[in-house]
Amino acid sequence: SYAQLEQWDKQYVWHPFTQMKQYVNERPLIIERGKGSYLYDVNGRRYLDGYASLWVNVHGHNDPELNAALSEQLEKIAHSTLLGSANVPSILLAKRLLEYWPHMSKVFYSDTGAAAVEIALKIAYQYWKNLDPVRYATKNKFVSLKEAYHGDTVGAVSVGGMETFHRIFAPLLFERIEVPAPYVYRMEEYGSEQDVVRHCLNELERVLASQHEHIAAVIVEPLVQGAAGIIVHPRGFLKGVEALCRQYGTLLICDEVAVGFGRTGTMFACEQEEVAPDLVCLGKGITGGYLPLAATLVTEKVYAAFLGNVEEDKTFYHGHTYTGNQLSCSVALKNIELIETRGLLDDVQRKARRLAGWLERLYDIPIVGDIRQKGLMCGIEIVKNRRTKEVFPRAAMLEHRIILEARRRGLVIRPLGPVLTFIPVLAMSEAEMEEAVRILYDSIVCLYEQARAEFG
Ligand code: LLP
Numbered sequence: 001s002y003a004q005l006e007q008w009d010k011q012y013v014w015h016p017f018t019q020m021k022q023y024v025n026e027r028p029l030i031i032e033r034g035k036g037s038y039l040y041d042v043n044g045r046r047y048l049d050g051y052a053s054l055w056v057n058v059h060g061h062n063d064p065e066l067n068a069a070l071s072e073q074l075e076k077i078a079h080s081t082l083l084g085s086a087n088v089p090s091i092l093l094a095k096r097l098l099e100y101w102p103h104m105s106k107v108f109y110s111d112t113g114a115a116a117v118e119i120a121l122k123i124a125y126q127y128w129k130n131l132d133p134v135r136y137a138t139k140n141k142f143v144s145l146k147e148a149y150h151g152d153t154v155g156a157v158s159v160g161g162m163e164t165f166h167r168i169f170a171p172l173l174f175e176r177i178e179v180p181a182p183y184v185y186r187m188e189e190y191g192s193e194q195d196v197v198r199h200c201l202n203e204l205e206r207v208l209a210s211q212h213e214h215i216a217a218v219i220v221e222p223l224v225q226g227a228a229g230i231i232v233h234p235r236g237f238l239k240g241v242e243a244l245c246r247q248y249g250t251l252l253i254c255d256e257v258a259v260g261f262g263r264t265g266t267m268f269a270c271e272q273e274e275v276a277p278d279l280v281c282l283g284k285g286i287t288g289g290y291l292p293l294a295a296t297l298v299t300e301k302v303y304a305a306f307l308g309n310v311e312e313d314k315t316f317y318h319g320h321t322y323t324g325n326q327l328s329c330s331v332a333l334k335n336i337e338l339i340e341t342r343g344l345l346d347d348v349q350r351k352a353r354r355l356a357g358w359l360e361r362l363y364d365i366p367i368v369g370d371i372r373q374k375g376l377m378c379g380i381e382i383v384k385n386r387r388t389k390e391v392f393p394r395a396a397m398l399e400h401r402i403i404l405e406a407r408r409r410g411l412v413i414r415p416l417g418p419v420l421t422f423i424p425v426l427a428m429s430e431a432e433m434e435e436a437v438r439i440l441y442d443s444i445v446c447l448y449e450q451a452r453a454e455f456g
Helices: 002-012 064-076 088-100 113-131 154-158 163-172 193-214 237-247 269-273 300-304 326-341 344-364 398-408 430-455
Strands: 031-035 038-041 046-049 106-110 141-145 176-179 215-220 251-255 279-282 294-298 368-374 377-382 414-416 419-422
Touching (some): 088 294, 088 326, 106 113, 113 215, 113 279, 113 300, 154 163, 193 215, 344 368, 344 430, 377 398, 398 419, 398 430
Parallel strands (some): 141 176, 141 215
Antiparallel strands (some): 031 038, 279 294, 368 377, 377 419
């Protein structure tokens, strides 16, 4: 029963990214099943999945074709190791992924976005050492954006820039050089969108010009910084970053974990600016939201630096137990096939345009400060004062209360600081999406009224 599960959940489970002291005072959402765009809890109530089960779900829950692909693989084998041996779905998937990245040549598998990032960082670092350990002895540092988020393992946290998540771990981390990100809404003192981009690129250039001999790689989330609050980079920023990396001889790592697999309207975000990174990290939507899988793709230039006789020690000594897992790879293969045969990318672009119109209405509510969207990735920044852009005190937990209100009304979403994020199942229908925005609207209005009573 719900009551029993609730008690055991609170007694035994430590939830990620969750202040448990707060959590135990609330009624937990306990999901039992899913179908299409809906999640169903153990009491039979249904919710529109407005976070795509943490930005992973592509075709909807319980998709018959994905289920079939998975059962078919299960009849053969669930898992065998990729360390020193191969398996069928991981070979086919690598080939398939590289068709989307014609300038790249190898796929290194792992099982979570953070691991794909760790792997990219370690490869980038070792690349220079393998080329020439003397000449590149100090090429050890990484550059990343303000408010960057690349996952929660220690290496990924090292290149992270989110105060709240990362500050406490500072003594454990390796050195990172931070450069500004084009967060247009909060950088109006720099002028227009393009002025903001120019400022950020100038700062990156200043860093690269003076320190490129010490910089192994620049890592960015292409087009959208997700966890930072859906910060949408204006056109030209990513291309500019790429140009500077080339000019100053440093590797470029694009972390497509959140934006990949159609989320921003193209299969991958890099396509939109015709950017060709040296390393790419993939995860989340790769399996359509079914199973954990991630991958790090590299160019031939990077890969070739790791070839040598055994005693040269150019080998990449890294690997996880479940690397290349057959169940994950087979469902990923089917996911990609369905994205193509169902014409999902065209749908996403069409729905993104409709969604933009519906979201615009949220500006009716005075506490909506900014609405940002790229494809089906949206952030609504809640402010106490539209003119000063001041946010509500953290302790008021206003955004949290908005999402609880939305849940009561049948929509699950998550806040990131003062930003409400709406990242629906990619295949969510227009009617469902319109309904989700209506719930969002009503929920914000509801808390706006409460906030007026509390804060005046
Ligand atoms: N890179 C990017 C760009 C990501 O957005 C993520 C996860 C990762 C890497 C790490 O992938 P993972 O190891 O989790 O598979 N904590 C926030 C949401 C973060 C979204 C997850 N992004 C929240 O509380 O909603």
